[in-house]
Amino acid sequence: SERPFLLGSSGINAEYGEDAADNIFGMVLMNDWSARDIQKWEYVPLGPFGAKNLGTTISPWVVTMDALAPFLLPHQPKTDPEPLPYLKENDSYQYDINLFV
8 A cells, every 4th residue: 555645736837845745735545456467477578567557546535634743753764774865855754654454
């Protein structure tokens, strides 16, 4: 399961950078369906192409950023190995969200 964020602004001619969090409306759950049997078969020599585009679904609800506020925690950037510069988080917070089925 993945957790994509939805932008709350029009997005027309928008340039998001360090201010991206100011434009986030909420979060949904997303599942990127894969056909594992096809993925295994096509992986050599092509890589996982067709098996990764089987389908995508999102939850029927949006959790707003205001509703997520109680789950904010200070950011703890303890990673080994250290991520590449473009993957580093500069935010001073993270979310503690536990999902279960």
